[in-house]
Amino acid sequence: DQQVKQNSPSLSVQEGRISILNCDYTNSMFDYFLWYKKYPAEGPTFLISISSIKDKNEDGRFTVFLNKSAKHLSLHIVPSQPGDSAVYFCAASTGGFKTIFGAGTRLFVKA
Amino acid sequence: SQTIHQWPATLVQPVGSPLSLECTVEGTSNPNLYWYRQAAGRGLQLLFYSVGIGQISSEVPQNLSASRPQDRQFILSSKKLLLSDSGFYLCAWTRPPNNEQFFGPGTRLTVL
Numbered sequence: 615d616q617q618v619k620q621n622s623p624s625l626s627v628q629e630g631r632i633s634i635l636n637c638d639y640t641n642s643m644f645d646y647f648l649w650y651k652k653y654p655a656e657g658p659t660f661l662i663s664i665s666s667i668k669d670k671n672e673d674g675r676f677t678v679f680l681n682k683s684a685k686h687l688s689l690h691i692v693p694s695q696p697g698d699s700a701v702y703f704c705a706a707s708t709g710g711f712k713t714i715f716g717a718g719t720r721l722f723v724k725a
Numbered sequence: 726s727q728t729i730h731q732w733p734a735t736l737v738q739p740v741g742s743p744l745s746l747e748c749t750v751e752g753t754s755n756p757n758l759y760w761y762r763q764a765a766g767r768g769l770q771l772l773f774y775s776v777g778i779g780q781i782s783s784e785v786p787q788n789l790s791a792s793r794p795q796d797r798q799f800i801l802s803s804k805k806l807l808l809s810d811s812g813f814y815l816c817a818w819t820r821p822p823n824n825e826q827f828f829g830p831g832t833r834l835t836v837l
Contacts, residue, residue: 648824648826657829659828703768707824711782711824715768716768717768
C-alpha cells in the first residue's frame with residue numbers, strides 16, 4: 615500500500631526555469647509533509663516541510679504547496695539551477711514515529 | 726551540533742554470510758532511530774525504528790534484525806544474507822515536531 619506516491623520518476627528543466635515536483639498521498643492523518651534532496655551515494659538531506667494546517671511554505675527558492683482536499687502537494691524551485699539536479703523525495707509523517715517516503719523524482723536541470 | 730555516523734561505507738559480502746552495520750548518533754539524547762534501505766532505482770523503504778534502548782519495531786518481515794544496545798547506537802544485522810539484501814542502507818534520527826529526519830552517509834551493500 616503506497617501511502618505516498620511520486621508518479622513522475624524523472625523531470626528535466628532548463629536552468630532558470632521553474633521546476634515543479636508533485637506528490638500524492640492517501641492517508642488523511644498525515645500532519646507533516648517533507649521534501650528531501652538526495653545526491654548519489656549520500657544520505658538524503660532535509661529541504662523543506664509543511665504542516666497540514668498550512669497550504670504554503672516558502673524558503674528561498676523553494677516553495678511547497680499543500681492541497682488537502684486533493685491530497686496533493688508540490689515543490690516549486692524557482693529559478694532552477696544545475697546544482698539542484700538530484701533525486702527529490704516526498705515524505706509524510708503522522709507526528710509519531712514513522713515517516714513514509716515516496717519513490718523519488720530525479721530532477722535534471724540543464725545549463 | 727548533532728552528527729550521525731555509519732560504517733562501513735561499502736561492503737561486499739557472499740550470499741549466506743552474516744551482516745552487521747552500525748550507526749551512532751552524537752549530540753542528542755534519546756533520539757528515535759531508523760534503518761532504511763534504498764534498492765537500486767527504488768525509494769526509501771523503512772526497515773526498523775526504535776524509540777529507546779532495547780525497543781525495536783519491524784516494518785518489513787525479512788531476514789534482517791535490528792538492535793539498540795545503547796541510547797545512541799543502532800545496529801542492523803543478518804545471520805545469512807540473501808542476494809535481495811543488496812542495496813543502500815541508511816540510518817536516521819528524527820527531531821520533533823515535524824519528524825525531520827537526519828540521515829547518515831549510508832552503507833552500500835553488495836551481496837554476491
